[in-house]
Structure formats: C-alpha cells, structure tokens
Amino acid sequence: MHALIINGSPRVKKYSNTDKILEKIISGMKDSGSTGELYEISDRKQWEEIREKFYHFDHILIALPLFVECIPGLLLEFLETLPVPAKDEFAGERKVTEGSETDSAFSKKPVLSFLLQSGFAEGCQLRCGEEYLSILSGKLGCEYGGTLVKGNNFGIRLVEEKDREKMVLPYQRMGQIYGEEGNFFSEECKKFTGPEQFPGWVRVMVGLMFKTFAKKSFDKAAKEWGCTKSLKDRPYET
Amino acid sequence: MILIVNTTTDRTITENLHAALEQNGFSDAGADAKKEQKNKKGNNVYEIVEAGESRISPCIGCNYCWLKTPGICSIRDDYEEILKKMVHADQLWVISGTALGFMDHKGKNIYDRILPLATMYLHFKGKQMRHYRRYKQKMDFGLIYSGEAEKAYLERWNGRAALNFESRSLGVFSKEEIKEAVTCMH
Numbered sequence: 001m002h003a004l005i006i007n008g009s010p011r012v013k014k015y016s017n018t019d020k021i022l023e024k025i026i027s028g029m030k031d032s033g034s035t036g037e038l039y040e041i042s043d044r045k046q047w048e049e050i051r052e053k054f055y056h057f058d059h060i061l062i063a064l065p066l067f068v069e070c071i072p073g074l075l076l077e078f079l080e081t082l083p084v085p086a087k088d089e090f091a092g093e094r095k096v097t098e099g100s101e102t103d104s105a106f107s108k109k110p111v112l113s114f115l116l117q118s119g120f121a122e123g124c125q126l127r128c129g130e131e132y133l134s135i136l137s138g139k140l141g142c143e144y145g146g147t148l149v150k151g152n153n154f155g156i157r158l159v160e161e162k163d164r165e166k167m168v169l170p171y172q173r174m175g176q177i178y179g180e181e182g183n184f185f186s187e188e189c190k191k192f193t194g195p196e197q198f199p200g201w202v203r204v205m206v207g208l209m210f211k212t213f214a215k216k217s218f219d220k221a222a223k224e225w226g227c228t229k230s231l232k233d234r235p236y237e238t
Numbered sequence: 239m240i241l242i243v244n245t246t247t248d249r250t251i252t253e254n255l256h257a258a259l260e261q262n263g264f265s266d267a268g269a270d271a272k273k274e275q276k277n278k279k280g281n282n283v284y285e286i287v288e289a290g291e292s293r294i295s296p297c298i299g300c301n302y303c304w305l306k307t308p309g310i311c312s313i314r315d316d317y318e319e320i321l322k323k324m325v326h327a328d329q330l331w332v333i334s335g336t337a338l339g340f341m342d343h344k345g346k347n348i349y350d351r352i353l354p355l356a357t358m359y360l361h362f363k364g365k366q367m368r369h370y371r372r373y374k375q376k377m378d379f380g381l382i383y384s385g386e387a388e389k390a391y392l393e394r395w396n397g398r399a400a401l402n403f404e405s406r407s408l409g410v411f412s413k414e415e416i417k418e419a420v421t422c423m424h
Binding site: 067068203227 | 296297299302304306309322325339340342343346347349352357358359370372388391394395399
C-alpha cells in the first residue's frame with residue numbers, strides 16, 4: 001500500500017507533535033512493506049499538490065491535533081478547497097494499463113483514515129472530534145477508515161530527545177497495523193486510546209502532579225522561552 | 239454584555255438580530271460610546287462585531303499565549319480587539335458560514351484563537367482535565383449558522399466547546415431561527 005499522508009497540524013513541522021508521531025507511523029508502515037507520501041498543511045505552498053493528488057490515492061491518512069473539540073481552522077480551510085468528486089465520477093475498480101494506473105476520472109473511492117491526537121490525556125476528550133471525522137469522510141466523498149485516537153501528547157515538543165522517543169515509539173506498531181490493514185478498525189487500535197476517564201484515585205494523584213511537577217515543568221519551559229510574566233497574568237483585565 | 243461576532247459577510251443576519259434585541263430592550267454598546275462606558279458590564283447590553291472581512295488568521299498552535307506571553311496571542315491582527323471584548327462578555331455568539339457539515343474555517347478560527355483566555359495550568363473539573371480560566375469572567379457560548387450543516391453535531395460540539403471554559407451552551411440556531419436565538423440572549 002502507498003498512502004497519502006497529511007499532517008493536518010497548523011504548527012510548523014519543526015515543532016509539530018503530530019509530525020513526530022507521523023515519523024513513527026511511517027516507520028511502522030515500512031515494517032509492513034507499505035509506504036507513505038507526507039505533506040504538511042502548515043506549509044500553504046504544498047496545498048496545491050495535495051489537492052491534485054488527493055483523489056488519486058486509494059488510502060489517505062490525515063493526522064491532526066484536536067483544536068477546540070474538532071479540527072483546526074487551517075486544516076478546515078484547506079479541506080474546503082478540495083475538489084470533491086460527484087458520486088458517479090468514481091469509476092469503480094482501479095484500471096491498470098501497461099503497468100501504470102490510468103489517469104481517467106477518479107479511481108475508486110479513497111479510504112480516508114485519521115489520527116486524532118490531543119494534549120488532554122483521557123479518551124473521552126477526543127470523542128466529539130472523532131465523531132466529526134466520521135462525518136467529514138463522507139462529506140469528502142471517501143470511505144471512512146476509522147480514527148486512531150490518542151491523548152497526552154502535549155509534552156512531545158517540550159521534553160528531552162530520549163523522553164520524546166519514549167512517548168512516540170508506541171505509534172510505530174500502529175503504523176504497522178495501518179500499513180497492513182489500511183484502516184484503524186482493529187481492536188488493538190481501539191485499545192491504543194487508553195482509559196476514557198481516569199478513576200477517582202488517579203484523578204487525585206494526577207491533580208496533585210498538576211500542582212507540583214507539571215506546574216514546575218511549565219514554569220521552566222516558560223522561562224526557557226523568555227517569558228517574564230506569571231503564567232496566570234491577566235493583560236486585558238481592567 | 240452579549241458579544242456577537244459575525245464572521246460572514248451577510249449583514250442581514252446582524253440587522254435582524256439588532257432589530258430583535260432592540261425590541262427586547264437591549265442597548266447597543268457599539269452605537270453609543272458613553273453608554274458603553276456606563277453599561278459595559280450590564281446584562282442588557284450587546285455589541286456586534288462585523289468580522290466577515292476582518293483580518294483574522296488561523297491559530298498556529300505556537301503556545302506563546304500560554305508559555306511565552308501569557309494571555310497575549312502572538313498573531314497581532316483584528317482578533318486582538320475581539321479577545322479584549324470577550325474578557326467582559328457574559329455571552330459569546332458566533333455567526334458562521336458552514337462547510338463540510340460543520341462551521342466554516344472563519345467561524346472555527348474565532349474559537350481556536352480563544353486559547354489566551356485559558357492558562358497553561360491544568361486541573362480536574364467534574365471528571366475531566368481542564369485548563370484554568372485566565373479571567374474570572376464566565377462566558378456562555380451560542381452559535382448561529384448560515385448554510386447547510388449537521389445541526390445535531392454542531393449542538394454536541396457547542397456543548398463541549400463551552401465545557402472547556404466551565405460555561406454552558408446557549409444553543410445552536412440556523413439564521414432562520416434568529417427569534418429563537420434571541421430568547422436565549424439575556
């Protein structure tokens with residue numbers, strides 16, 4: 001399988017958590033003998049090429065960060081410009097002539113899968129966004145290939161290299177499954193999300209961590225970024 | 239204060255809203271500067287921002303508003319004025335066009351760029367993680383859309399979006415349901 005892979009994050013590639021995740025997904029796909037062609041929505045210069053290629057792939061994967069319960073505005077802006085084919089424009093099975101695919105019309109409907117990631121850790125935080133992605137695939141004239149849902153990724157950009165590797169490594173196995181099956185419907189992919197909600201005692205522990213370790217690490221990151229104000233500053237209060 | 243942000247270029251929606259609100263005894267903060275000063279925080283004041291042709295870029299997820307310049311967006315465009323108004327608003331109503339069953343990107347950008355109103359710090363609210371609100375002011379969310387959309391989904395989305403600010407959904411209405419929307423403005 002050769003898939004079109006789109007990093008739907010509006011953040012530049014260098015600092016994109018989604019990009020670090022996709023590196024592992026693509027590496028996993030290679031393990032299963034599949035390949036992917038990666039594009040970035042954050043780079044508007046790539047939009048035209050993605051538009052031209054979109055409906056010529058059998059498999060498309062859009063990876064995105066959750067932005068206010070749904071997809072980021074920039075990705076939405078791009079998707080609004082896709083030339084969605086009418087239903088009868090899909091020719092059915094892909095035709096092959098002399099070893100190369102014909103250019104005629106659009107082949108069969110692409111299978112569009114998603115990888116939805118967020119900062120919030122619990123699975124329940126991403127379900128509203130996930131519901132839209134299933135609606136979206138239909139609106140774009142694609143078959144839905146499911147969504148790999150995973151939270152707790154905020155720190156990827158902030159942590160040291162070796163911790164980053166630890167955070168993103170599990171995605172390699174997900175890439176392998178995607179490469180084999182071309183979708184995220186397997187039980188293993190569903191389980192990858194982790195808990196929907198944390199039980200009470202975990203919330204107490206994590207809540208304590210927010211006030212101590214997490215607060216300190218945010219304050220430290222802010223200092224490194226040159227922040228001179230309290231992170232609780234209220235610049236527009238009158 | 240009821241803040242209404244029209245991200246479409248269709249002024250008939252806001253004209254209808256304006257008329258319905260005036261009829262219900264609300265006063266337009268934008269129309270009278272003195273009144274604005276006097277009633278800025280009152281419940282019977284509304285302000286309409288026509289943002290259909292404004293320069294409002296999408297959020298680029300830089301996190302500067304949380305970690306570098308707390309509360310201030312790194313993108314200096316027409317959104318800044320809207321953000322300053324939000325700090326005093328009890329209700330935010332966004333008027334948006336639609337695309338692909340959802341609101342269009344111009345509407346979504348208004349919500350994505352709202353992050354400076356939250357801080358980096360986290361806590362559990364109910365049973366879920368939330369960011370702390372930066373300001374004391376609580377702002378409920380209403381949505382008016384123009385065009386085809388999956389309304390049931392928009393309703394779910396609006397409820398979830400409001401939860402992020404510990405506020406509630408005021409409802410989702412098509413532009414043909416302006417009168418119903420106004421009954422939720424108070």
